[in-house]
Amino acid sequence: MSDSLQPIEDPNRAIVGAGRPPVIAPGHTFGTVTDKISAIVLTRKTPIGWYAGFGTALLFTGLLLVSLTYLVTKGIGIWGNNIPVGWAFDITNFVWWIGIGHAGTLISAILLLLKQTWRTSINRFAEAMTLFAVSCAGIFPLFHTGRPWLAYWLFPYPNTMNIWPQFRSPLIWDVFAVSTYATVSLLFWFVGLIPDLATLRDRSQSPVGRFIYGMLAMGWRGSAHHWHRYETAYLLLAGLATPLVVSVHTVVSFDFAVGIVPGWHTTIFPPYFVAGAIYSGFAMVLTLAIPIRAVYNLEDFITMRHLQNMAKVMLVTGLIVAYGYMTEAFISWYSGDKYEGFVPMNRLFGPYAVYYWALILCNVVIPQLLWFKKIRTSVPSLFIISLIVNVGMWLERFVIIVLSLHRDFLPSSWGMYAPTFWDWSTFLGTIGLFLSLLFLFLRFLPMISIFEMRTILPEAKVGDE
Amino acid sequence: MKSSVTYGLMAEFEDPTALVTATERAHHEGYRCMDAYSPFPIEELHEALGSRHTRLPLIVLIGGLVGCIGGYALEYWSSVIAYPLNIGGKPLHSWPAFIPVTFECTILAAALSCVLGMLALNGLPMPYHPVFNLPRFALASRNRFFLCIESKDPKFDIEATRRFLETLNPREVSTVAD
Numbered sequence: 001m002s003d004s005l006q007p008i009e010d011p012n013r014a015i016v017g018a019g020r021p022p023v024i025a026p027g028h029t030f031g032t033v034t035d036k037i038s039a040i041v042l043t044r045k046t047p048i049g050w051y052a053g054f055g056t057a058l059l060f061t062g063l064l065l066v067s068l069t070y071l072v073t074k075g076i077g078i079w080g081n082n083i084p085v086g087w088a089f090d091i092t093n094f095v096w097w098i099g100i101g102h103a104g105t106l107i108s109a110i111l112l113l114l115k116q117t118w119r120t121s122i123n124r125f126a127e128a129m130t131l132f133a134v135s136c137a138g139i140f141p142l143f144h145t146g147r148p149w150l151a152y153w154l155f156p157y158p159n160t161m162n163i164w165p166q167f168r169s170p171l172i173w174d175v176f177a178v179s180t181y182a183t184v185s186l187l188f189w190f191v192g193l194i195p196d197l198a199t200l201r202d203r204s205q206s207p208v209g210r211f212i213y214g215m216l217a218m219g220w221r222g223s224a225h226h227w228h229r230y231e232t233a234y235l236l237l238a239g240l241a242t243p244l245v246v247s248v249h250t251v252v253s254f255d256f257a258v259g260i261v262p263g264w265h266t267t268i269f270p271p272y273f274v275a276g277a278i279y280s281g282f283a284m285v286l287t288l289a290i291p292i293r294a295v296y297n298l299e300d301f302i303t304m305r306h307l308q309n310m311a312k313v314m315l316v317t318g319l320i321v322a323y324g325y326m327t328e329a330f331i332s333w334y335s336g337d338k339y340e341g342f343v344p345m346n347r348l349f350g351p352y353a354v355y356y357w358a359l360i361l362c363n364v365v366i367p368q369l370l371w372f373k374k375i376r377t378s379v380p381s382l383f384i385i386s387l388i389v390n391v392g393m394w395l396e397r398f399v400i401i402v403l404s405l406h407r408d409f410l411p412s413s414w415g416m417y418a419p420t421f422w423d424w425s426t427f428l429g430t431i432g433l434f435l436s437l438l439f440l441f442l443r444f445l446p447m448i449s450i451f452e453m454r455t456i457l458p459e460a461k462v463g464d465e
Numbered sequence: 466m467k468s469s470v471t472y473g474l475m476a477e478f479e480d481p482t483a484l485v486t487a488t489e490r491a492h493h494e495g496y497r498c499m500d501a502y503s504p505f506p507i508e509e510l511h512e513a514l515g516s517r518h519t520r521l522p523l524i525v526l527i528g529g530l531v532g533c534i535g536g537y538a539l540e541y542w543s544s545v546i547a548y549p550l551n552i553g554g555k556p557l558h559s560w561p562a563f564i565p566v567t568f569e570c571t572i573l574a575a576a577l578s579c580v581l582g583m584l585a586l587n588g589l590p591m592p593y594h595p596v597f598n599l600p601r602f603a604l605a606s607r608n609r610f611f612l613c614i615e616s617k618d619p620k621f622d623i624e625a626t627r628r629f630l631e632t633l634n635p636r637e638v639s640t641v642a643d
Contacts, residue, residue, distance in 0.1 A: 030504060030608035156539055164543035168552050173565040180569040184576045191580055195606070199504070202603035218590035221597070222605045224488075226587045227506040229519045233583035236525050237576060244572045251565055454505040462509050463482050 023118045024456060025300035033453045037446050038203050040296055046443060049295055054439040060432020067425040068143060076146050078422040085405045085417035090140040092397040093427050095252055096280065097137035098178065099393065101185070102245055103281020104130025108188060109241035118309055120452045121301040125292070126285050127189040132437040134182045136430040170254040177251035184244055188237050194220050195451040249277040256400065263343040263404035266331060272324030279317035280393035282310050286386035290379055292442065301448055308376045314389060315370040322364045339409055351416065352403050355395055362392025472595035472643040473615035474626050475602070476635035481507050484610035487633040488513035491614060494629060498618035502596070502611040524582035525575050532574025536567040598642045613641060
């Protein structure tokens with residue numbers, strides 16, 4: 001046939017090329033890929049572990065509801081933050097959760113544009129992780145306002161008070177960045193789901209399933225005209241999400257960098273926050289992917305190559321973050337500013353020094369083990385390192401926020417911060433909410449993009465007749 | 466006249482290459498009102514059907530521009546005209562501070578017009594469509610490939626078109642009720 005039938009990119013290269021481990025185990029066909037992924041939702045017996053995990057997560061979600069109810073009735077005085085430490089666990093957790101979400105967008109958008117086919121088996125649940133992490137993140141600033149029922153005042157709308165938001169404030173930028181990020185992530189995720197929802201509609205045996213999946217699939221029928229616009233839309237969304245994801249953590253870092261507090265007022269913050277976000281996000285993807293692939297026997301689809309690649313991304317972003325720590329320390333000395341110079345001294349030897357040293361251990365020292373192939377190919381050690389990085393990144397935000405606020409300029413205004421029970425319960429509660437949503441997602445939606453898995457199979461290649 | 470109650474004739478194929486070849490042949494034969502259905506996007510199909518490029522990028526560009534200008538205009542109007550406040554002696558029209566929100570509005574409007582535009586151009590949501598009347602069409606979302614020549618095509622003739630489709634080595638050819 002004509003030359004136009006030649007595919008632009010050889011999909012086989014992604015699978016067997018260059019002597020690398022495969023992104024999908026050999027022997028799979030369109031049918032087996034479809035059946036295996038959709039069976040998790042439609043026919044396979046729900047594992048006992050799912051009930052145990054979901055039940056536990058739901059308990060913690062209950063704890064979140066109790067904490068928030070108590071917060072609304074009593075006021076934010078139930079948290080430990082008070083002047084001079086006006087931001088503490090709430091903003092630490094906000095930044096931590098938002099950062100975790102970044103890996104989902106990076107995997108789904110940036111790796112798509114870079115034609116990294118290995119992203120295909122992890123992008124769906126990484127995107128779900130993004131959505132759930134952003135939901136958890138949003139809770140903190142929302143309730144930190146103290147009167148969350150008035151939070152809509154943050155949005156510009158004509159009102160009888162005749163006032164408008166202050167657009168010169170980074171906190172308003174944050175509102176726009178995070179709400180745009182949540183919306184675009186949801187759109188991206190949903191658009192990706194449409195063809196798979198159609199698959200579930202066509203394969204579901206129960207009328208209720210057919211109805212619900214059918215409504216969500218909106219009548220998708222796989223028409224070539226539709227696919228063409230769909231692919232265009234998907235690529236455009238990826239192109240829009242890429243600068244967006246970089247902008248979100250940049251704007252989050254502006255919350256600090258635009259202020260004059262020593263330790264915050266620095267230009268390294270935007271790139272260093274974005275790298276940190278990707279670092280923690282990939283750590284969270286590994287933390288989730290490793291148990292999921294074991295429980296649902298998905299080693300065919302989430303192969304060692306995926307885990308290794310994620311480990312490599314963690315190593316690189318971890319090094320960028322380490323460079324950020326060094327630059328911070330160097331600039332505070334080089335600036336000659338007495339208050340800036342005090343910041344690293346206070347971090348290294350002050351009352352919270354143990355947290356700073358723990359942060360260096362978790363984020364800089366231990367991840368260097370990822371240089372060794374033996375560590376990168378060992379699933380248990382990857383899992384442990386990913387947990388350590390999650391902790392380390394949380395500590396980083398705690399150090400940045402609390403350690404800068406508690407000793408700023410005049411020693412007369414110094415103070416200490418200690419979390420209360422309600423600080424912890426709200427934090428643990430959001431972890432519960434995150435996991436509950438994730439368990440529901442694993443049970444009711446295809447956790448791996450079925451139609452994209454089909455495209456990376458060798459038989460998807462259109463050959464010459 | 467059978468064709469008044471027939472939506473079209475549907476040929477089923479086992480692999481993407483067969484579908485692309487069949488579509489090219491049908492297009493060459495002069496059929497225009499037809500559509501191909503596959504469980505994943507096949508770039509070559511779109512060309513084989515002889516369809517034009519989509520207007521979606523233009524819609525997204527317009528959406529993005531509207532978001533960009535609208536976002537900036539909102540900031541300018543509310544900070545300079547509706548609610549002027551002196552913040553640290555900064556000018557009322559402090560444009561560098563307006564960039565982040567302008568950027569986010571651009572992305573938001575572009576992304577919304579991208580998704581809504583894609584759905585609108587595709588005519589979705591459309592819960593009912595005649596092709597769903599064919600029981601085997603459920604496999605179009607699994608591992609089978611379909612080509613449907615619609616009865617509204619001027620060249621459509623239920624006998625002749627069926628004979629033509631049979632020459633393309635399909636797994637089977639079925640009539641789709643409207």
